Amino acid sequence: MPSDSSRQCFDAYVPHEINGWEPELHVDTWRQISMATERCLELAGKTGDRPLAAEWLLDRAESIASSTIEEIRPSARRVARAEAQLSLFREPPAGTEMQALRNVAATQAAINLAGSGGDLSIDDLRSIHITLMGEDDRIAGQIRERQNWVGSGALGGPLEARHVGPPPEAVEGLLADLVAYINRDDGIPLVRAAVAHAQFETIHPFPDGNGRTGRALAQFMLQRDGLAGAGALPISSALRLQREQYFDALDETRIVCDPHDPQRSQALRPWVEMLARATDHACVLRERLSNHVDAVAQRWEQQARRAGVRPSSGAFRLLKMLPQHPVVTAESAAVLLSAEPRTAQRAVSRLARLGILEQRSAGKRNRVFECADMMDAFTESAREQPAANLTLDVAASSSSLAALSGRRSEVAAAGICGALTRRGEQCRHPRPRSGGKCPAGHHRP
Numbered sequence: 431m432p433s434d435s436s437r438q439c440f441d442a443y444v445p446h447e448i449n450g451w452e453p454e455l456h457v458d459t460w461r462q463i464s465m466a467t468e469r470c471l472e473l474a475g476k477t478g479d480r481p482l483a484a485e486w487l488l489d490r491a492e493s494i495a496s497s498t499i500e501e502i503r504p505s506a507r508r509v510a511r512a513e514a515q516l517s518l519f520r521e522p523p524a525g526t527e528m529q530a531l532r533n534v535a536a537t538q539a540a541i542n543l544a545g546s547g548g549d550l551s552i553d554d555l556r557s558i559h560i561t562l563m564g565e566d567d568r569i570a571g572q573i574r575e576r577q578n579w580v581g582s583g584a585l586g587g588p589l590e591a592r593h594v595g596p597p598p599e600a601v602e603g604l605l606a607d608l609v610a611y612i613n614r615d616d617g618i619p620l621v622r623a624a625v626a627h628a629q630f631e632t633i634h635p636f637p638d639g640n641g642r643t644g645r646a647l648a649q650f651m652l653q654r655d656g657l658a659g660a661g662a663l664p665i666s667s668a669l670r671l672q673r674e675q676y677f678d679a680l681d682e683t684r685i686v687c688d689p690h691d692p693q694r695s696q697a698l699r700p701w702v703e704m705l706a707r708a709t710d711h712a713c714v715l716r717e718r719l720s721n722h723v724d725a726v727a728q729r730w731e732q733q734a735r736r737a738g739v740r741p742s743s744g745a746f747r748l749l750k751m752l753p754q755h756p757v758v759t760a761e762s763a764a765v766l767l768s769a770e771p772r773t774a775q776r777a778v779s780r781l782a783r784l785g786i787l788e789q790r791s792a793g794k795r796n797r798v799f800e801c802a803d804m805m806d807a808f809t810e811s812a813r814e815q816p817a818a819n820l821t822l823d824v825a826a827s828s829s830s831l832a833a834l835s836g837r838r839s840e841v842a843a844a845g846i847c848g849a850l851t852r853r854g855e856q857c858r859h860p861r862p863r864s865g866g867k868c869p870a871g872h873h874r875p
Contacts (some may be wrong), residue, residue: 450609459703463633470663473717489538504526509527546649559643574636580592611625612626622651626651
């Protein structure tokens with residue numbers, strides 16, 4: 431936080447450690463968390479871990495929105511074509527499209543890490559950052575060795591910054607505490623994700639790219655704790671709509687107080703509630719996009735059957751792959767189909783005649799075929815949604831909270847631990863004594 435600017439000095443903010451801290455939140459906050467969690471689990475239960483037709487779209491909706499929060503604003507169509515330019519022709523696009531593509535890769539890297547089932551390490555965070563920044567960037571994966579800050583005002587330095595991160599010598603210890611907190615398997619997943627994201631952004635461990643890396647970290651936690659199912663949960667699509675309020679909510683968590691002061695939990699409330707609303711919004715968007723892609727795929731199949739395309743043909747098999755590969759060439763289609771180039775060319779041409787694929791440019795000389803329907807859905811996902819979508823039905827969440835409370839009573843009667851695991855399930859180990867731990871390490875106050 432800035433000091434008196436006339437003295438030309440400033441104070442760095444060093445947060446309290448979070449491992450072992452359990453915030454005490456307001457009942458209205460718990461209601462919002464409960465409702466958002468229930469919606470996540472319901473949606474994840476519909477898809478499980480099986481591949482999702484809309485997974486390509488969801489990963490990019492989240493990543494482009496995360497980039498937009500940082501004022502990196504490529505269009506959705508340009509990103510899709512730039513991705514084809516890079517993956518199909520090995521031609522790196524310039525400018526914001528490449529930055530957005532690296533954000534897609536960083537988000538997917540975080541999701542893949544969550545699927546591995548192992549603990550998160552500082553090196554994993556560095557790896558995500560390298561993916562985001564690009565291996566050729568000299569700061570990629572480098573824990574900062576200099577003081578940094580967020581925002582600089584008219585003076586262009588830390589004196590008017592909205593946040594001055596902890597000094598470099600404190601960063602390694604704070605990161606070690608952060609990953610220890612993340613690797614625990616107790617607590618409420620959404621609260622844990624909120625605490626971890628706020629702490630990461632406060633530490634600001636890298637010279638640049640902290641916001642995007644921090645939102646990729648949130649995807650890691652939501653995936654690992656069983657709230658997201660296959661593909662990204664596009665919470666950044668909601669946070670983007672209230673960008674300044676998002677930054678303000680993170681700022682409010684940076685309170686100066688004793689580590690056990692109730693004000694510390696109170697300061698977290700605006701951010702936890704905002705993340706709950708963003709998660710609820712993301713579930714709505716995810717379901718809408720998934721239903722749209724499923725409907726489009728079904729319409730394609732009906733269109734192909736009416737045109738006499740046989741289910742065993744290359745064209746029909748390629749059609750089934752288009753939701754995950756909406757931009758193709760004859761060469762890439764041959765790889766997808768494990769077929770001869772001539773067979774793949776016929777498949778692409780057949781789908782183009784049906785209007786399912788359209789020829790476009792990717793770069794100066796490269797011609798590709800893209801699914802207009804998928805590109806339209808991609809563009810729609812990148813548009814701003816009404817702010818009303820960010821509201822939660824608090825009254826409806828009361829019944830959800832009551833159901834959770836009822837389950838706690840059943841847990842006590844059954845003599846089991848009942849703490850939530852990373853997968854959002856109840857621990858079935860014997861209930862520990864007060865002040866003790868169950869065999870899985872869950873603490874009972």
